[in-house]
Amino acid sequence: MLTILFDGIAYGMLLFVLACGLAVTLGLMNFVNLAHGAFAMAGGYCLVVLVNRYGVPFFAALPLAFLFSAVLGFVLERTLYVHVYRKPHLDQVLFTIGLVFMSVAGVDYVMGSGQVFARLPSWLEGQFQVFGVGLGRYRLLIIVICGLLTIALQLILSNTRFGSRLRASVDDARVARGLGINVSGVFALTFAFGSGLAGLGGALGVEILGLDPTFPLKYMIYFLIVVTVGGTSSITGPFLASLLLGIGDVAGKYYVPTLGAFVIYTIMIVVLIWRPQGLFARGAAR
Amino acid sequence: MSRTSRIGAIQDRLAARSRWHVLEIAFWLAALSTYYLLPGKHLILTEIAILALFALSLDLILGYAGIISLGHAAFFGFGAYVAGLLAVHGIITEPLLALLASGLAAMLLGFVTSFLVLRGSDLTRIMVTLGVALVLRELANRNGWLTGGADGLQGVEIKPLLGLFRFDMFGRTAYAYSLGVLFVLFLLARRIVNSPFGLSLQSIKGNPLRAAAVGIPVNRRLVAIYTIAAGYAGIAGALLTQTTAFASLDVFAFDRSADLLLVLIIGGTGYLYGGLIGALVFKLMQDYISALTPQYWPFWIGLLLVVIVLVGRERITSWTTPIRALASRLDWRADRRRAQLAPGSHP
DSSP: HHHHHHHHHHHHHHHHHHHHHHHHHHHOOOOOOTTHHHHHHHHHHHHHIIIIIIIHHHHHHHHHHHHHHHHHHHHHHHTTTTGTTTSSSSHHHHHHHHHHHHHHHHHHHHHHHHOOOOOOOOSSSSEEEEEEEEHHHHHHHHHHHHHHHHHHHHHHHSHHHHHHHHHHHHOOHHHHHHTOOOOHHHHHHHHHHHHHHHHOOOOOOOOHHOOOOTTTHHHHHHHHHHHHHHHHSOEEEEEHHHHHHHHHHHHHHHHHHTTTTTHHHHHHHHHHOOOTTTOOOSSSSO | OHHHHHHHHHEEEEEEEEOOOHHHHHHHHHHHHHHOOOOGGGHHHHHHHHHHHHHHHHHHHHHHTTOOSOOOOHHHHHHHHHHHHHTTTTTOOSSHHHHHHHHHHHHHHHHHHHHHHHSSSSHHHHHHHHHHHHHHHHHHHHHHHHHHHGGOOOOOOOOOOOBBOOOOOOOOOHHHHHHHHHHHHHHHHHHHHSSSHHHHHHHHHHHHHHHHHHHHHOOHHHHHHHHHHHHHHHHHHHHHHHHHHOOOGGOOHHHHHHHHHHHHHHHHHSSSSSHHHHHHHHHHHHHHHHHOOTTTHHHHHHHHHHHHHOOHHHHHHHHHHHHHHHHHHHHHOOOOHHHSOOOOOOO
16 A cells, blocks of 8 residues: 555656656747657667666766757757747647657667666665565655755745746746846746756656657656646646656556556546646636 | 628628539549549548548538647547447448447537537647547457457448448448548538538637627537537548448547648648548558558658648648639639629629
């Protein structure tokens, strides 16, 4: 029972790191980025290649995966995404689906279609017992890393100049622009950072979520659930939503395996009907 | 200009929209001729007809009511499974009746889920439609006793059409059947979008708030068109099952919904022929590319989507503008009407 809770929390934390970039993108530019998972996949494959092929230590490869996805996100944002912000949602959806298809087929071509694994340091494998509860070491590591990241993100958002600019831009981009905030600059940085976080999440998740070229399609719906249930106006919303989703999914798969992923889809639809702005949102900003 | 003559001009314009253009007649004659002229291509032609019907269904809600759906495969798949199950269990063995029943079942599903798409923004709609398709896929996957699960629905045996025409292995009957269904449903769709009901839908797409202000019951209209479109998609799915004698989880796949959007973007939305032309172009392209690189053809589809959006959808579909211009020029009745109107009046 506690093990399930523990696994669920680890899973949820991971989802949060994967999806929080998407929440900011959506809240800031009202932009539907279905290709967010592609950046996570990029980070994952970056880690796998570094660790397995070049023997880079696991912990050195994690920041590199972050960097790789962040740079990728920055370049794509400046070259392609900027042209799409002002277009209608239909165009944004088509554009990002196109990117997803390209990334899926491209990775398939370069890396092969099979599932890949990264070699973990041996001391991260296995479990240890705390008061009779089996805790996976790797999952504990994920909780620690993601927990620290969450706290750091919250501090950045609430205490730094960049954070306040970002919040101002999310609340009202027009007024923020009028006050002299370089909204598109803020956005480019945030997009890159969000993509980097997705990459880091993807890298951390290789062991738990599995990694194959269909990753962006498979997890797209999870990211979207986190964002829609959590709302896009803060990071606490998506955080709680991720935890809920993680625990719900793990528990659902454990207790009622016949229903499978059915539970969370239903929950998502119900939440969307009940509160279209998200469970934890402050109400409609737009 | 007097009031009555202005009303008369508007009536003329509205009536002109629903007249048959010469090019439309030519289009359908060309479609009919493929049955006789391309006997070796009936299998892919059947696929094109089914995809065209499916795209027509999406055009009804996207092009005319402005609802973005990323889960239209839900109804397609539902219709496919209903048709398959009806045949497997021998409940309705006559294909045409089974087709109707599948369409009605999909309409029912569309009616129930339509209330989900009424609320919220584009994003919420995308999510809800996607979610509905996923839920259905998961249901079909988990209830293997009914649907065959991941193996697909086996043992579908389709009885002769109307008790007369057997489905042969060259797909002659299948193609004639699909094309016939497509044509009939197209006529119906054409009637629908040119009716006052269709016009009110377009005003909702233009501006829901104003549409409501002039007395159009926005929600009821959206529910109605969503239900109709679901029925169309269900019939398309049922056609697929009947012509291939097989239904698998693939019918609910996300790719199917995404490809469908591409089909409609290639052909253009909001004039019904977009889905048909798009389906033709898309299938030929798919056939060509997947012959070159069977595994990686999604890459090219993705590239196409990205390029289309970056270049601009309007510019992509503008290749149909000369054809449409030609169509209106060919329409001698329109010319005559224009000549009758006094100069300076609204054309």
